[in-house]
Amino acid sequence: MKFFWTFFWTFLLVHMATYVVSSMQGNAYDVATGSLLAVVATIIVIAIANVLPNEPVEHH
Structure with a gap:
């Protein structure tokens, strides 16, 4: 559904x-x-969204 929107x-x-x-x-x-x-x-936006990490960054 996110691809449609x-x-x-x-x-x-x-x-x-x-x-x-x-x-x-x-x-x-x-x-x-x-x-x-x-x-x-749309292809560029989806590609950028897939490259960006989803995990939170650990603070040292």
Whole structure:
């Protein structure tokens, strides 16, 4: 379920950013570009989450 919500929020945020950036540059909004970037960003976010340790750090 966490993968679904990660994709959901990444999808929305990347599409929002794609829309804003394309509007600022004067280009047309492209859904395919936003979707491709959302998939890539989701994979990167999940990979980073898997690399980070979950154990608490021991204090010396």
